[in-house]
Amino acid sequence: MPDLQRRRRALQLGFFALFLLAPALDLLRFDLHEAQLWFLGQRWTLGIDAFRAGQIDATQVALSILLKAIVPAVLTVAGFLYVAYRWGRLYCGWLCPHFSLVETLNGLLLRASGRLSIWDRERVPGPPPQRIYWLAFGGTALFFGFVWSITLLTYLLPPREIWGGLLSFKMTPNQTRFLLIAWGLISAELLFARHLFCRFGCAVGFFQSLAWMANPKGLVVSFARPRAAECRDCEPGPDSCEHACPMRLRPRNIKRLMFSCVQCGQCLEACSGSHAARGQQPNLEWTVGVDALRETLKQRRGG
Known part of the structure; x- marks a missing residue:
């Protein structure tokens, strides 16, 4: 870690x-x-000036706008949200x-x-x-x-x-x-x-969280609830999972209460270090795909 x-x-x-x-x-x-x-050291033009100067026709400027503005913007937003959908x-x-x-x-x-x-x-x-x-x-x-x-x-x-x-x-x-x-x-x-800005004021983060919450198979921090009693022996402090999250979240909460999770992995590192010192496996781990879906279903059942 x-x-x-x-x-x-x-x-x-x-x-x-x-x-x-x-x-x-x-x-x-x-x-x-x-x-x-x-952009990337070059002037990014859509051909509007050339159209006004009569150098290209309406079809050419429309194609330029489509290929240089609309398509790149759509692909960028779609790719960004896809990453958020899969991995938060x-x-x-x-x-x-x-x-x-x-x-x-x-x-x-x-x-x-x-x-x-x-x-x-x-x-x-x-x-x-x-x-x-x-x-x-x-x-x-x-x-x-x-x-x-x-x-x-x-x-x-x-x-x-x-x-x-x-x-x-x-x-x-x-x-x-x-x-x-x-x-x-x-x-x-x-x-x-x-x-507060990261959790509620940043539109970039907010829409990533919305995409992530819509995917029950998305990457999520999973908590081994049957072994929850082991957490009682963890030493409280800045290196514990309860205080490791820079977003001020409680990593053992269910996914809907982890809306602002940024997948930094610091809670996992804290949990791994604490349990390793006692010869135990960590109670927190990343899960994705079917395992993440199982975690979501367990949360819905309350177990």
């Missing part, structure tokens, strides 16, 4: 870097000045840049206060909090709030213009307003509502 988490972290870091660098490399951005989409919110748990920040801030806040959210009333059992981590927690949220606001602006305007204006203190009033407002909102979300 540790190897699984290392691979997941590597994917998260790689996708986070891609998210930050994509506009600068013209991999994906929309230039508001030119009303031009850039893999994008959230394995790629999403925001969720990687959620996990990072969770760890810092846990060290600072013994809690995974500032709204928690009870502390997680474990080492005493260290106040110095409050600076790390707040500084990380503010820093990445700023980085995200700049990055979002480069998806809409030429990155050279934005970074040049920032370094020379010559950004336009509208750019400055966008930067400050976005910085404030993103930082506040990371500080106070990151879990």
Whole structure:
């Protein structure tokens, strides 16, 4: 399982870097000045300008729109939802840049206060909090709030213009307003509502969860209920399955109560480590297909 988490972290870091660098490399951005989409280093045109100039006819521009806009969009959405239907919110748990920040801030806040959210009333059992981590927690949220606001602006305007204006203190009033407002909102979300946003505010995650819930054979964390008594011997703390989930879910719950599960596997890692120390098999495991269907049926029967 540790190897699984290392691979997941590597994917998260790689996708986070891609998210930050994509506009600068013209991999994906929309230039508001030119009303031009850039994709994989190329101008992505639908032929409308050529049609207006009389270079192509109506049939050709309609075919271009179909092949370059409608078909790719439909295939992308369908493929994305198919993955979610089969395996759940893999994008959230394995790629999403925001969720990687959620996990990072969770760890810092846990060290600072013994809690995974500032709204928690009870502390997680474990080492005493260290106040110095409050600076790390707040500084990380503010820093990445700023980085995200700049990055979002480069998806809409030429990155050279934005970074040049920032370094020379010559950004336009509208750019400055966008930067400050976005910085404030993103930082506040990371500080106070990151879990709530992931669970209820993110449309990407919400539709993945809907697709996953519609499939009784989809990948799910299964709990060996006949061996539930073994869980009484688990030591409570940040490394237990009850506190391992970065989405604040209880992994031994039934699927309909795990709507926001991102399939990160951290609860499985915690369960495996706890039971291995006592020479036992873990009570949590991933199941898919027929085994997942059996788990769903058992949940419906209450057993």
